[in-house]
Amino acid sequence: MSLQVSLDSFRASITLIRTYVSIAFQTDPATGHYILTSDQREFITDSAFLKVFIAWESFLESAFNKYMLGIASINGIVIARHASPRDEVHANDMLIGTQKYVDWTRGDVVVALSRIYFDPGNPFEVNINSLTSDLQDLKTVRNSAAHMSSTTSIKLDALATRLLGTRVIGATVSSVIFAVDPTSTTSSTFFDVYLSKLDVAAEAIANA
Incomplete structure (x- = not known):
């Protein structure tokens, strides 16, 4: 499987997610x-x-494994690697190590792994570092979607307040991600803004 397939699979998942959201907000x-x-x-x-996060994590894992196996990027670039796993299963085992799983939602973990297995300045390090604050915001929303508690509620309110520039109390996942980004020149929602940033990063990683 090539990096193009990994990127296409990620984008197909995002397209399907957009379809679900569109269906949810259909009107009579x-x-x-x-x-x-x-x-x-x-x-x-x-x-x-939650499916957005699954798609993003699946893409990172797939891309990481392929580059560890020496598979070329979409642009034909083979990035320098410091490991030679037998196959994707072995590559994933190497990434997991003694842990139960790789927490692909943590940018610092992804960057740390990328520095271990690839040369500095690799596509993961560069692009994940550029998304540090965005990934943290997305994780705040993800945690609220997975389990709304007093702690996640406070963090979601704080995020909404920062993004919208006005105090927000009782924010919900949909009220945050479908709010219009006040800094957007095209009246894009935060959902569109974040998905666009993930897409740009995924394409850059797949192209190396």
């Missing part, structure tokens, strides 16, 4: 009202956002 042509209830829309939104 006759009344203009949402077809689904607010609880149903929130459920789909939360689930869809």
Whole structure:
């Protein structure tokens, strides 16, 4: 499997997630009202956002394994590696080491692993470092989607307050990610902004 396939798979997952979200917010042509209830829309939104993380983590793992195996990037570049695993399973075992799994949601972990197995300045290090604050924001939303508690609620409110520039209390996943980014010149929602940043990073990593 090539890096192009890894990138295409990630993008296909994101396209499907967008479709789910679109279905959740369909309106009745006759009344203009949402077809689904607010609880149903929130459920789909939360689930869809969790799928975004799964798609991103799957892409990182796939790309990491391929580069460790010496597979060339989409642009035909073979990045310098410091390991020679037998196959993707072996490569993944090397990444996991003595841990139970690789926490691909932590940018510092991904960067640390990239410095161990590849030369400094590799596509993971460069692109993940550029996403540090965005990945932390996404993880805050992800945690709220996975389990809303007093702790995650406070963090989500704090994130919404910072993003929107006004105090927010009682934020929900959908109210945050579908809010319009006040800094956007195209009235893009934070959902679109974050997905765009992930796509740019994924393409840069796959192209090395």
